[in-house]
Amino acid sequence: MYDYVWLIPFFPAASAIICGVWGGRLKTWTGWISIASLLATLVLTGCAALPFLLDPGRDAYRKTLFEWIHVGSFNVKFSLFVDSLTVVMLVIVSVVGTLVFIYSTGYMKGDAGYARFFSFMSLFAAAMYLLVMADSFLVLFIGWEGVGLCSYLLIGHYMEQDWCAAAGKKAFIFNRIGDVGFALGIAMLFQYCGSVNFEDVFTQAPRIFPYGGSTITVITILLFVGAVGKSAQIPLFVWLPDAMAGPTPVSALIHAATMVTAGVYMVARCNVLYALAPLSMGVVAVIGAATAFVAASIGLTQRDIKRVLAYSTISQLGYMFLALGMGAFTAGIFHLYTHAFFKGALFLCAGSVIHALSREQDMFKMGSLRKAMPVTWATYLVATLAIAGCPLTAGFFSKDEILWRVASTTSLLGKMLWVVGMVTALMTVIYMFRSLFLTFHGESRVSPGVVEHLHESPPNMTIPLIALAAGSIAAGWIGLPDWMAGSRFERFLEPVVRHGREVMAQHAPELARHSLGFELGITGISVGVFVIGWLVARSHFLIGFPARAQRAAHHLGVLYQISLHRWWWDDLYNTVIVGGFNTLTQVVGWFDWHIVDGLINGIGRGVSLIGEHLRRHQNGRVQHYGLWMLIGVNVICFVLLCGELAKLLATVLREVSIPFP
Numbered sequence: 337m338y339d340y341v342w343l344i345p346f347f348p349a350a351s352a353i354i355c356g357v358w359g360g361r362l363k364t365w366t367g368w369i370s371i372a373s374l375l376a377t378l379v380l381t382g383c384a385a386l387p388f389l390l391d392p393g394r395d396a397y398r399k400t401l402f403e404w405i406h407v408g409s410f411n412v413k414f415s416l417f418v419d420s421l422t423v424v425m426l427v428i429v430s431v432v433g434t435l436v437f438i439y440s441t442g443y444m445k446g447d448a449g450y451a452r453f454f455s456f457m458s459l460f461a462a463a464m465y466l467l468v469m470a471d472s473f474l475v476l477f478i479g480w481e482g483v484g485l486c487s488y489l490l491i492g493h494y495m496e497q498d499w500c501a502a503a504g505k506k507a508f509i510f511n512r513i514g515d516v517g518f519a520l521g522i523a524m525l526f527q528y529c530g531s532v533n534f535e536d537v538f539t540q541a542p543r544i545f546p547y548g549g550s551t552i553t554v555i556t557i558l559l560f561v562g563a564v565g566k567s568a569q570i571p572l573f574v575w576l577p578d579a580m581a582g583p584t585p586v587s588a589l590i591h592a593a594t595m596v597t598a599g600v601y602m603v604a605r606c607n608v609l610y611a612l613a614p615l616s617m618g619v620v621a622v623i624g625a626a627t628a629f630v631a632a633s634i635g636l637t638q639r640d641i642k643r644v645l646a647y648s649t650i651s652q653l654g655y656m657f658l659a660l661g662m663g664a665f666t667a668g669i670f671h672l673y674t675h676a677f678f679k680g681a682l683f684l685c686a687g688s689v690i691h692a693l694s695r696e697q698d699m700f701k702m703g704s705l706r707k708a709m710p711v712t713w714a715t716y717l718v719a720t721l722a723i724a725g726c727p728l729t730a731g732f733f734s735k736d737e738i739l740w741r742v743a744s745t746t747s748l749l750g751k752m753l754w755v756v757g758m759v760t761a762l763m764t765v766i767y768m769f770r771s772l773f774l775t776f777h778g779e780s781r782v783s784p785g786v787v788e789h790l791h792e793s794p795p796n797m798t799i800p801l802i803a804l805a806a807g808s809i810a811a812g813w814i815g816l817p818d819w820m821a822g823s824r825f826e827r828f829l830e831p832v833v834r835h836g837r838e839v840m841a842q843h844a845p846e847l848a849r850h851s852l853g854f855e856l857g858i859t860g861i862s863v864g865v866f867v868i869g870w871l872v873a874r875s876h877f878l879i880g881f882p883a884r885a886q887r888a889a890h891h892l893g894v895l896y897q898i899s900l901h902r903w904w905w906d907d908l909y910n911t912v913i914v915g916g917f918n919t920l921t922q923v924v925g926w927f928d929w930h931i932v933d934g935l936i937n938g939i940g941r942g943v944s945l946i947g948e949h950l951r952r953h954q955n956g957r958v959q960h961y962g963l964w965m966l967i968g969v970n971v972i973c974f975v976l977l978c979g980e981l982a983k984l985l986a987t988v989l990r991e992v993s994i995p996f997p
Contacts, residue, residue, distance in 0.1 A: 341399055341416055344380050344426065345465035347373040352459035359451025367441040370454040374434040374461060381426040388420050392828045396422075398471055405474075409530060415471035417534065421832040424669060425468035425601055428676045431807075432593040433461050435800035439684050440585040442797040443691055447583075449493060456493075457589065460486035464594040468601060473522045473532040476602070480518070480566070483595045484511045490590075491582040503581035510575040514565015521558030524551070538608045538835065545612050547843045556609050556616035560623075563599030567653050569627045574905050576650055580642040580697075584687030587642060591649040592680035600656045600672050607665045607836030614843075618749065621661025625756045628654025630903060632763040636770070637889075637899040640697045641686045644771050648723065649679060651760060655738055658753060663840050664741035665833040666826045670815045671738055673825070674722070674730035677807030681719035684801055688712040688793040689775060693786055699771060704780035708790040711798045713776045715805035720772045722808040724765040725866050730812030732862070735761065737817060740858045758865060765869025773878040817855060 351373035355366040396419035404414040444453055463482025470476035492504025529537045545552035568576035610617050631650035638644045652675050659668035706713040722731035743754040815825035876884045889896045
């Protein structure tokens with residue numbers, strides 16, 4: 337069975353080549369070819385997952401395809417790797433990816449770049465499969481760079497529009513900044529461990545690196561820099577909202593199944609390394625909590641429905657890193673798993689709305705779409721309940737797991753981060769129900785010319801919505817909390833995180849306490865936060881809209897402006913970094929033009945002037961040349977004569993002593 341796991345990345349890679357080379361001839365068939373490749377990977381994923389579902393403690397499987405690099409002691413095999421964490425990621429990519437591909441056949445119908453779109457989407461899936469199945473940091477890095485390249489190509493799909501092309505470049509540049517740190521971290525691991533293979537590094541790390549040592553701290557922070565860029569965390573998160581320039585299915589694939597999940601996966605995979613570096617784990621937790629809070633606060637005031645969902649993704653990713661930083665590795669991956677379903681549903685629902693409104697994305701120009709688009713409304717409602725943490729939905733179980741784990745720590749930092757997480761959860765409920773009410777409820781603000789053409793999306797778009805909405809409920813039931821039935825998801829991932837937990841238990845056994853009453857109390861607070869957030873959103877954006885929303889904005893004053901202007905992060909980058917580089921280039925340009933070029937051009941002009949002057953004496957007259965030759969001979973003779981006279985005078989002075997008074 338496992339001899340065929342290499343076909344998982346192969347099928348979408350082959351689809352990318354077929355659609356890219358012969359897309360002009362195949363036309364609409366490119367979409368179905370891409371779907372077929374994802375369906376094949378879905379079947380193979382099921383075959384790979386079944387043994388781990390039956391026996392979660394079974395050994396991981398490795399498939400070496402070929403010897404890749406063998407230079408001295410540096411030996412890297414191109415191998416694929418399957419364990420329980422890999423299975424989770426394969427399920428996310430294959431299930432959500434297949435539904436997004438089916439949806440795309442309706443959304444992208446008639447697009448001039450239809451074949452190119454599916455070629456890049458297939459390549460995107462292949463790169464993500466390679467990333468999560470890699471058996472070494474170097475093979476993972478290929479997939480890591482592959483998803484970065486594909487995001488650039490897909491975000492800039494509408495390349496004829498300057499702002500779309502600029503958004504693609506912005507995503508590419510910010511990811512390259514993070515990748516510098518990631519590459520340096522891999523290089524340091526090889527320097528100290530002598531290998532980049534996961535098994536070698538994770539086995540040797542506890543023996544090589546002392547707990548809390550500076551070396552392992554630097555390595556893990558450098559690796560986390562890569563995750564910050566890829567998973568859009570502070571300070572490299574500003575590229576993700578602009579990534580909404582791409583087609584909506586691209587946004588769904590990036591946010592739910594690929595790209596931004598890579599950083600979370602990488603940190604969870606390296607749980608042994610981070611367990612050895614408590615300072616790095618603190619950095620991960622603080623950055624995650626700060627990102628979750630800042631992104632949620634921005635989502636409260638945005639008008640573009642896709643931007644609201646983009647900041648929602650950034651915030652939810654912050655939750656995941658908060659969990660990883662506090663040592664709750666399975667909780668972070670569990671939220672990643674549930675998030676894939678409800679975030680995929682939200683983006684595809686947003687795409688359905690945008691498709692019906694002739695590309696309109698401003699929620700203030702929507703409203704009362706529930707009757708015209710009942711399936712889209714129902715699925716958006718279910719996904720909103722899930723991300724807001726409504727009891728018994730997938731998001732409730734996964735988010736509550738994170739908040740309970742954070743609150744269970746005995747440290748002051750853990751308590752503070754729990755408060756931040758709860759405030760963020762409240763803001764999440766408010767801005768998500770705000771988007772629901774503004775889009776589907778209240779009075780219609782749709783322009784008259786568009787209202788006449790309002791309709792529900794076709795079945796190839798609504799069926800994926802229904803499937804993802806069902807996952808937004810069902811996906812959480814495999815991770816029931818301890819006070820219910822205990823988490824099967826946690827037991828499933830136990831072999832992956834066991835060594836990291838052992839390191840943490842050995843060096844910091846007092847990190848967490850477990851109490852049934854305490855867990856129920858945290859759950860009760862979470863439910864209360866959900867109810868309060870729903871009431872606030874209903875009051876301001878359904879019953880009293882727009883008067884109450886305007887009064888609230890006025891009373892909040894500077895806080896509202898901070899949220900509306902996205903904490904001025906883009907302005908900061910444009911002023912300090914972009915403006916600073918522009919000033920630097922102007923200075924360098926002036927120096928190059930006036931000093932470097934001036935010196936070179938000055939020498940050239942000097943030689944030219946000398947040549948121009950000497951050219952006047954080249955008149956072709958023999959007697960003129962003879963005169964100059966005679967003058968030259970006389971000058972030479974005069975110089976030689978003066979030299980001889982000087983020698984004679986010096987000899988005389990040496991031989992004749994002249995007395996001085």
